[in-house]
Amino acid sequence: MNRLSLIPARIARAGLLALAALLVLNLVSPPAGVAAAAGQGYGLKIFRVESALYPFVHVYLRTFDQDMQPLVNLNVLNIGVMVEGRAYDPKKRQYLIQPILNREEATRSVLVLDTGKGMQNADFEAMVRAAARFIDAKRPQDQVALLALDNSPEGYSLLSNFEREPATLGRRLADLQPRADKVRLYDGVAAAMQLAAGAVGGGSSSSDVDYTVSSSIVVLSNGRDDDSAITRSDLMTRISGLKIPVPIYTLSFTGSEERDQRNLQALAKNSFGKHYRITAGYDTITRNIEEIQTIMQNDYVLTFRSYIPVDGGRHNVKIGVEYPTGSGIMYYDSSTFEALEPPTFPRVLEAQQKIDQVIPAIREDELYLKNPYAPGAAAAPAGK
Numbered sequence: 604m605n606r607l608s609l610i611p612a613r614i615a616r617a618g619l620l621a622l623a624a625l626l627v628l629n630l631v632s633p634p635a636g637v638a639a640a641a642g643q644g645y646g647l648k649i650f651r652v653e654s655a656l657y658p659f660v661h662v663y664l665r666t667f668d669q670d671m672q673p674l675v676n677l678n679v680l681n682i683g684v685m686v687e688g689r690a691y692d693p694k695k696r697q698y699l700i701q702p703i704l705n706r707e708e709a710t711r712s713v714l715v716l717d718t719g720k721g722m723q724n725a726d727f728e729a730m731v732r733a734a735a736r737f738i739d740a741k742r743p744q745d746q747v748a749l750l751a752l753d754n755s756p757e758g759y760s761l762l763s764n765f766e767r768e769p770a771t772l773g774r775r776l777a778d779l780q781p782r783a784d785k786v787r788l789y790d791g792v793a794a795a796m797q798l799a800a801g802a803v804g805g806g807s808s809s810s811d812v813d814y815t816v817s818s819s820i821v822v823l824s825n826g827r828d829d830d831s832a833i834t835r836s837d838l839m840t841r842i843s844g845l846k847i848p849v850p851i852y853t854l855s856f857t858g859s860e861e862r863d864q865r866n867l868q869a870l871a872k873n874s875f876g877k878h879y880r881i882t883a884g885y886d887t888i889t890r891n892i893e894e895i896q897t898i899m900q901n902d903y904v905l906t907f908r909s910y911i912p913v914d915g916g917r918h919n920v921k922i923g924v925e926y927p928t929g930s931g932i933m934y935y936d937s938s939t940f941e942a943l944e945p946p947t948f949p950r951v952l953e954a955q956q957k958i959d960q961v962i963p964a965i966r967e968d969e970l971y972l973k974n975p976y977a978p979g980a981a982a983a984p985a986g987k
Contacts, residue, residue: 645674647924648875649938650847650902651816656951657913659958660940662905662922663816665848671877673901674926675702683923683933684907690972691907695965698907704900709744709815711765712737712899713795716751717824718779719786726856727781729885730823733854733892737821738772740896746815749775750795752824758787758831759794788824789831789838792851792870795820796841799849819899820851822870826863835866842874850876852895854888908962910970913944 651663666674674681677700684691684698691697703710714734722730738747746765749772753760762775799818828835842851851874853867864880871878877898879891911918920940923933945951 645669645924645926646934647922647936648848649922649936652920652938652940654941654943655945656955656958657941657943657945658909658911659955659962660907660909660920662907662920662938662940663902664905664922664936665817665850665875665902666924666926667875671875671898673898674924675901677702677903677924677926680928681925682905683921683925683935684905685921685923686907686909686911687919688921690974691970692972695970697962697965697970698905699962700903700905702900703816703902703904704742706904707744708904709742709746709767710899710902711746711748711799711815711818712741713748713750713798713818713820715759715791715795715820715822715824716749716762716779717783717786717788717822718751718753718781719783719825719827720781721786721825721827722781722856724781725885726825726881727779729881729888730854730856731776731779733823733888734776735773736889736892737896738769738776740893741769742900743767747772748795748798750791750798751779752786752788752791753783754785757790757794758785759791761794761798764798785829786824786827787831788822788826788828788866789833789835792820792822793833793838793841795822796845796849800845800847816904817899817902818847818849819876819895820849820874821895822851822853822867823856824853824867825856826853826865826867828863828866835869839869839873842870848875850874850898852876852879852898854879854881854891856881906958906962908964909940909942910967911942914942917941 645666645668647664647666649662649664653661666677668674679693679699682693682698682700714737716730716734734749741747744767746767748765749762751760751762752758762778763772766772799820851870853871853876855864855867855878868878870876877895879887881888881891905922917939919937921935921937923935925931925933945955
């Protein structure tokens with residue numbers, strides 16, 4: 604088993620080098636087995652493709668079963684890769700797949716915290732503890748922002764921009780009090796979406812910038828919206844229109860009405876997130892928070908070697924997942940990548956060299972699966 608760690612090209616220059624200041628790989632042969640899915644339904648979503656180390660292409664994808672849980676322990680036997688319609692032969696070792704959990708790329712999360720007077724004292728204290736648990740459970744490179752629904756003219760206040768340091772985030776949490784007369788839930792979630800789509804920052808405690816690959820929103824509230832400037836319908840339209848999906852995970856507390864619970868359920872379902880209802884005993888909060896972290900850290904990175912010559916154009920890639928192995932049923936998602944020539948900076952060349960050792964070049968005529976029934980292939984064997 605080869606174990607290889609690639610250090611990202613952290614380059615402070617703008618422009619082309621922003622593409623190269625990306626990709627941290629821990630290229631480890633994945634385990635051979637797969638766990639059974641929680642249910643028969645599953646799917647996948649490609650949410651990012653990077654070609655900064657071309658001919659090596661990184662495809663970031665999210666998988667889920669019918670309970671919105673990630674498919675765990677995927678390996679090349681579960682994965683099909685097609686470039687411009689032609690399927691790679693998995694036996695040729697021209698691609699590999701890894702979970703984000705085992706890599707250095709960062710994730711970003713926005714915690715939306717309800718400080719309305721409608722939050723009972725026990726609910727409010729449980730909410731703050733849950734936010735603290737979320738911060739404690741993140742990886743060192745992951746970033747968290749805190750947004751409070753309060754009495755400000757906008758209906759919310761940004762307590763902390765994206766920050767990696769747990770102590771700094773903890774001090775911001777300690778200042779929270781349930782004093783808001785009205786809660787503008789939809790305005791706050793819309794602001795969180797805008798924040799998640801904004802520029803990446805390393806936080807006040809960091810002098811460098813991590814490459815972040817995904818963003819999520821976690822809403823802790825009773826689900827009540829008093830007087831937002833946008834309606835629920837407007838917010839749902841914005842969520843559906845996002846080019847890069849931002850899942851919303853919602854934790855709702857017991858004091859809310861059924862209508863308010865449905866508000867939070869709708870936010871989660873429309874964004875491919877998940878809704879959790881917190882009971883009066885608060886006995887599920889820790890488990891719910893840990894589950895959200897598990898989901899976020901089990902997105903996957905698929906790395907493949909492209910053999911398309913550099914032409915500056917965009918080319919089609921389709922990824923399929925068969926789960927469990929041998930079931931014969933595959934679900935696909937498609938995207939595109941650029942065939943471009945990266946700048947020859949030392950760290951870029953170093954990163955390419957290390958990936959090349961794990962995914963060495965082969966002759967192109969050996970690369971693809973050969974289906975005798977495909978148009979243009981040799982004649983299929985005659986039926987009996």
